[in-house]
Amino acid sequence: MDVKTLCLGLLSFRPASGYDLKKEFESLFKHFFPAGYGSIYPALADLATAGYVECEEIAQQGKPDRKVYAITPAGQSAFSQALAQANPRHKLRSEFLATIYFAELMDADQLHELLDNRLAELRDAIAHIDQVSNGDRDLPAGARFVAGFGATLAAAAAAYIEEHGAMLLKDARQDSRRAKRPRRAAQTNLETRV
Amino acid sequence: MDVKTLCLGLLSFRPASGYDLKKEFESLFKHFFPAGYGSIYPALADLATAGYVECEEIAQQGKPDRKVYAITPAGQSAFSQALAQANPRHKLRSEFLATIYFAELMDADQLHELLDNRLAELRDAIAHIDQVSNGDRDLPAGARFVAGFGATLAAAAAAYIEEHGAMLLKDARQDSRRAKRPRRAAQTNLETRV
DNA sequence: TTAGGCATGTAAAGTGTTACATGATTTG
DNA sequence: CAAATCATGTAACACTTTACATGCCTAA
Incomplete structure (x- = not known):
């Protein structure tokens, strides 16, 4: 397809x-x-x-x-x-996860930004889906299923990041060049939620 | 990336x-x-x-x-x-969801097969991830995060299909050419779980 | 007056997928 | 004896992305 x-x-x-x-x-x-x-x-x-x-x-x-x-x-x-046709695929290619895989090579601020950006995108996606599917009251079953699927998965992804993001930060490099600045990261969703 | x-x-x-x-x-x-x-x-x-x-x-x-x-x-x-680099993407292209979007144009058997195949793939993925991450006891934090993320999302997707798959079947076409055959679908995961 | 929406397309570049091509060794 | 593993790569094809190209109308 x-x-x-x-x-x-x-x-x-x-x-x-x-x-x-x-x-x-x-x-x-x-x-x-x-x-x-x-x-x-x-x-x-x-x-x-x-x-x-x-x-x-x-x-x-x-x-x-x-x-x-x-x-x-x-x-x-x-x-x-x-x-x-038999086998419709479900292809994912996530540079986000690929980047996270190398978390140890990143400094804490970078990681924070990465996670926060992703969280923001996920929340936008959920809001977008809600808006689209509430706009049309009698969406056909297929469309409702797809919308619900998307919103559910995005919520699960966001929850996972909120719950487990901290484990990455612990191991992350403290970059000396940045350590003295007030931590911008302190105001992020991640910090306030985890 | x-x-x-x-x-x-x-x-x-x-x-x-x-x-x-x-x-x-x-x-x-x-x-x-x-x-x-x-x-x-x-x-x-x-x-x-x-x-x-x-x-x-x-x-x-x-x-x-x-x-x-x-x-x-x-x-x-x-x-x-x-x-x-600032913005690693998270690209999804799902022929599976695209197909589901047109659920009303499919007959019930087709839909059943589609959902079951997807469920089977999700369970395989979870098993695969578990196997990989249990094989290596001291996986670095990044790898653990990624593995957990994948397993969590796959589980959420499977749960969603199990809970909401039925709503698609109700609306689906009953294909007269197939209606007389014993329902192969009756033995599927979906039917036994929902 | 400026940003956004309406409305069409082309062309080149970038990437990835699939099939092809070969062939010895090990394991069940 | 068959299948899987080891081990490399090329070439054609498919598909998408991005940039380019144009230009009016409407609403804030």
Whole structure:
């Protein structure tokens, strides 16, 4: 399942332009399947070439034509097949964890910042998901499941960092260049919560 | 932080061959930063060209020379800089969740299989992490944090699927072509646990 | 008047995945 | 006897990311 297939799937709900699709990617998909214009526009062009979608151009004043894509019967069946495909993957690549792995080589301030940033991102993600899923009262079951999944995992990640972040700090280097400055880290979420 | 940088980081602990590094990637990194030979070998070649590592070739009988790479001072400082870099990302791309998003377009058997497969993968991941981290009693703090993080999140994901998987099944299509067969799904983890 | 939203795309660069290619030794 | 482990790498392919390129309208 690549961006192209996902676009096709979204078009199976309703016709949309590339711009519209980008907004959908920004809302729920943002945290588990991000995509930018650079992926979406070429994907739509490919889908049109394959005959899976049809494009209606709507002229506008002062803006480029709005190109609204609609799925075709061929597209519907192609998407069904894609859904039925055996093994959808769940790929994670975390530079955050890779960095933490080398915690002993970092000084305490660096580590603090790293953990705090990640915590902030996780809280933003949770807020974002809540906002998106509360905005739409009757979200379909699939969307609700996905939103709940995302929020739950983000909460678990945040809780883990809060509970276990301290164990990294103990071992971390005290960087002499920084030790004399008042500890900026003292005001962080981490310190106040752990 | 790409595969190249991570290889450099691993070499900062001890010298190793590409084959050795692959094994390290298979152990703890497997679930949050996977890499294959196709990434590792070119990475080592690039690092050597950049002067960040040095290679000692050890002749062997019946096997290609074993090339053991060791980090250089230049490599050490390059890696330190990479660690200090502000914003390590945490990238997720889940075809699993993308598929679930379209749950209403799938029939119940398909969904069951999908959820069960994912549950099985999560349990394997947890078992794998436990095995790896119990194998080594005095794992450094960074590694312990990462292992715990992975196991915790996998457990949270599994729990979420067990608790909320049923809400997808209710809405799912009953596929008439399959309805008459004895329900294979009846023996799954999901059914017995939810 | 400035920032943000609307609206399209292209091109190059960067990365990673998969398949290919080879072959001896050890373990069950 | 078969499968796994040891051991290296290349080449093609796929895919995404980022930067570039353009330009009007609306709301604060």
